[in-house]
Amino acid sequence: MFIGKIVGSVVATQKTESMRGSKLMMIEPYVIEPKTRDRLITTSRSLVAVDLVGAGEGQFVLVVQGSSARMTPETKSLPVDCTIIGIIDSITVQHEQLPLY
Numbered sequence: 001m002f003i004g005k006i007v008g009s010v011v012a013t014q015k016t017e018s019m020r021g022s023k024l025m026m027i028e029p030y031v032i033e034p035k036t037r038d039r040l041i042t043t044s045r046s047l048v049a050v051d052l053v054g055a056g057e058g059q060f061v062l063v064v065q066g067s068s069a070r071m072t073p074e075t076k077s078l079p080v081d082c083t084i085i086g087i088i089d090s091i092t093v094q095h096e097q098l099p100l101y
Helices: 066-070
Strands: 002-010 024-032 040-042 047-051 060-065 082-087
Touching: 002 040, 002 047, 024 060, 024 082, 047 060, 060 066, 066 082
Parallel strands: 047 082
Antiparallel strands: 002 024, 002 060, 024 040, 024 047, 060 082
16 A cells, blocks of 8 residues: 555546446655655656545545455456555654645
């Protein structure tokens, strides 16, 4: 599981039948800044994920990849490798709340 930020959406009008109705979002994985540990920084990668929770652009989310992405009732029969499973309300590191922007 990792933290990602939604940076956009993906529209695919032509896709396999099992994926019809699935909301696709473009996300960037984030990590804690290693030196100061006071903020999140992007890994400068981009991934497409199926959104199960109705997240929106600019929100930080919990993301699973690989076989874990297919372990929900909604994705167990879908050809997915990346799934958004939660919207993050806050992150605390060493008793300090990190800014989510």
